[in-house]
Amino acid sequence: RKNLHLLSPHQVALAKMMVNMGQGHLFEHWAAPGIDDEEKKALFDQVAKLNLSYPGGLASYIKNARELLADSKEGKNPFDGFTPSVPTGEVLTFGDDNFLKFEEAGVREAKNAAFVLVAGGLGERLGYNGIKLALPAETTTGTCFLQLYIESILALQDVSSRLSQGECQREIPLVIMTSDDTHSRTVELLEYNSYFGMKPGQVKLLKQEKVACLDDNDARLALDPQNKYRIQTKPHGHGDVHALLYSSGLLNVWHGAGLKWVLFFQDTNGLLFKAIPASLGVSATKQYHVNSLAVPRKAKEAIGGITRLTHIDGRTMVINVEYNQLDPLLRATGYPDGDVNSETGFSPFPGNINQLILELGSYIEELTKTGGAIKEFVNPKYKDSSKTSFKSSTRLECMMQDYPKTLPPSARVGFTVMDTWLAYAPVKNNSEDAAKVPKGNPYHSATSGEMAIYRAHSLILRKAGVQVGEPVLEVFNGQEVEVWPRVTWNPRWGITFAEIKNKVSGSCSISQKSTLVIKGRNVFLEDLCLDGSLILECVEDAEVRVGGPVQNKGWILEKVDYKDTSSVPEETRIRGFRINKVEQLELKYNEPGQFCFKP
Numbered sequence: 001r002k003n004l005h006l007l008s009p010h011q012v013a014l015a016k017m018m019v020n021m022g023q024g025h026l027f028e029h030w031a032a033p034g035i036d037d038e039e040k041k042a043l044f045d046q047v048a049k050l051n052l053s054y055p056g057g058l059a060s061y062i063k064n065a066r067e068l069l070a071d072s073k074e075g076k077n078p079f080d081g082f083t084p085s086v087p088t089g090e091v092l093t094f095g096d097d098n099f100l101k102f103e104e105a106g107v108r109e110a111k112n113a114a115f116v117l118v119a120g121g122l123g124e125r126l127g128y129n130g131i132k133l134a135l136p137a138e139t140t141t142g143t144c145f146l147q148l149y150i151e152s153i154l155a156l157q158d159v160s161s162r163l164s165q166g167e168c169q170r171e172i173p174l175v176i177m178t179s180d181d182t183h184s185r186t187v188e189l190l191e192y193n194s195y196f197g198m199k200p201g202q203v204k205l206l207k208q209e210k211v212a213c214l215d216d217n218d219a220r221l222a223l224d225p226q227n228k229y230r231i232q233t234k235p236h237g238h239g240d241v242h243a244l245l246y247s248s249g250l251l252n253v254w255h256g257a258g259l260k261w262v263l264f265f266q267d268t269n270g271l272l273f274k275a276i277p278a279s280l281g282v283s284a285t286k287q288y289h290v291n292s293l294a295v296p297r298k299a300k301e302a303i304g305g306i307t308r309l310t311h312i313d314g315r316t317m318v319i320n321v322e323y324n325q326l327d328p329l330l331r332a333t334g335y336p337d338g339d340v341n342s343e344t345g346f347s348p349f350p351g352n353i354n355q356l357i358l359e360l361g362s363y364i365e366e367l368t369k370t371g372g373a374i375k376e377f378v379n380p381k382y383k384d385s386s387k388t389s390f391k392s393s394t395r396l397e398c399m400m401q402d403y404p405k406t407l408p409p410s411a412r413v414g415f416t417v418m419d420t421w422l423a424y425a426p427v428k429n430n431s432e433d434a435a436k437v438p439k440g441n442p443y444h445s446a447t448s449g450e451m452a453i454y455r456a457h458s459l460i461l462r463k464a465g466v467q468v469g470e471p472v473l474e475v476f477n478g479q480e481v482e483v484w485p486r487v488t489w490n491p492r493w494g495i496t497f498a499e500i501k502n503k504v505s506g507s508c509s510i511s512q513k514s515t516l517v518i519k520g521r522n523v524f525l526e527d528l529c530l531d532g533s534l535i536l537e538c539v540e541d542a543e544v545r546v547g548g549p550v551q552n553k554g555w556i557l558e559k560v561d562y563k564d565t566s567s568v569p570e571e572t573r574i575r576g577f578r579i580n581k582v583e584q585l586e587l588k589y590n591e592p593g594q595f596c597f598k599p
């Protein structure tokens with residue numbers, strides 16, 4: 001009370017609200033007026049920010065926290081009354097007629113889409129010092145994830161507007177959700193690289209704020225151990241993206257501009273865009289309000305399982321059940337073995353890869369009701385079985401894939417299953433943890449993420465008629481991986497299978513030791529027989545036909561030890577190899593025109 005005169009009327013109102021919500025302890029230790037006054041005001045700046053950035057403000061946060069903490073103390077099961085079963089969805093097989101049909105439909109729709117990349121996570125499991133978006137997806141070209149994503153969106157934009165014969169020349173918007181942990185480094189990455197070719201106005205960054213930590217079951221907010229005039233905060237999770245999009249006003253701007261779809265994706269999946277056109281085609285054809293991308297999932301793999309939940313009162317929903325909850329849920333509902341592989345070698349529950357496609361109109365309708373608030377959860381670590389105190393402070397969390405939980409039963413919620421080799425190879429685990437992954441389960445490391453890109457490109461070319469050498473098995477950083485020819489291309493060369501097929505003809509072959517890099521749109525492979533390294537680059541208006549035998553010593557993968565911090569950069573160490581560029585043929589076409597290379 002003695003300090004009230006330091007505060008503005010708005011701050012006084014906030015102080016009263018906090019005291020009414022049982023948070024008086026935040027001010028009890030305050031020094032007498034004249035001491036630490038600036039710090040006291042700064043605390044109220046923080047309270048105002050926390051209040052603004054949570055739907056319903058801090059009072060709602062505290063109320064929700066009390067309810068969830070009480071449920072947790074009671075041991076209440078969030079799935080009480082629900083029985084899980086295996087849902088049915090659209091299962092696509094790469095390259096068949098059905099796939100091509102959906103891919104074409106998806107490319108037509110792409111001009112009506114906006115992309116949202118959630119990139120606020122620090123990637124604690126990976127333990128990489130930089131932001132994950134700056135990490136090379138593969139080291140043959142060194143293209144980082146953000147560049148790959150932006151170039152993929154630009155390629156889709158280009159193909160989509162060409163298909164509509166210029167009727168609609170829309171720029172596809174990209175939103176990146178950042179956090180205090182990633183924001184400034186994301187801005188630097190974009191600015192330093194001139195937005196990787198995207199117009200700066202096409203990209204918007206929305207920063208998520210952390211939420212207040214909770215000290216006990218009464219949801220008393222925790223003071224920061226470093227500063228008694230600050231509330232301790234922690235990340236709230238990727239579910240924040242919905243409230244942020246809603247409050248930014250962007251959804252209505254997009255709707256007004258005629259957009260129909262919002263596609264959400266994560267920070268380190270180098271394969272994702274190979275699956276986007278066909279799955280967007282599924283959304284458009286089936287008029288799904290929500291479409292989750294999924295892949296076959298190994299039991300106990302650290303990705304959520306897409307599950308149909310049926311309540312005793314008749315309600316049903318198709319929803320992601322997080323990996324740590326699926327096994328106990330199954331055991332409690334008549335599956336005594338829990339989450340196990342079926343005879344197919346995979347869990348019957350498809351794996352959520354957290355790529356969501358939402359129909360914009362119904363999304364806006366829903367968020368208008370909820371303000372973007374997503375069902376939260378709390379995960380306190382209790383000191384003992386009395387569950388009365390915590391080992392350390394906790395906080396509420398939310399996940400973006402829980403969006404469908406509040407939808408009415410009439411909502412059309414579906415999912416699309418793709419081959420893992422085509423759609424999913426995230427970089428989440430550090431080398432040591434990856435090496436401990438049970439045999440047969442994916443490593444999700446920088447090593448496996450890079451190898452997956454070469455494998456996908458090799459398999460796509462095989463499907464397009466190229467003879468591609470068989471992979472060899474090698475061990476890097478304790479992980480056994482298939483090493484395919486190091487084939488990479490810029491998304492402009494082919495963002496759909498239909499385009500890629502059109503650029504390959506005759507009898508082409510690529511040996512296992514080869515590296516093929518294609519940078520440029522109009523490169524055509526005709527009777528190419530590659531045994532070595534070939535780097536092809538051409539400007540937009542050049543058309544290049546390349547064929548004949550190309551043989552040289554090529555580029556060789558040399559092992560490096562992830563523990564060697566003295567001479568090897570972190571980006572290289574975490575994959576366990578570096579590329580020794582011994583010999584290559586490099587063809588560069590910098591002028592417009594038609595060219596042919598056939599030795």
Ligand code: UGB
Binds near residue numbers: 177266304323399401
């Ligand atoms: N992220 C944020 O933007 N903000 C945050 O506060 C936290 C994360 P993780 P997670 O595809 O393999 C998810 O940490 O949460 C971003 C699904 O829940 O990589 O353990 C972060 O930058 C799970 O069902 O993953 O697991 C990153 O881009 C499964 O699908 C993204 O959110 C799993 O991903 C995911 O964060 C998966």
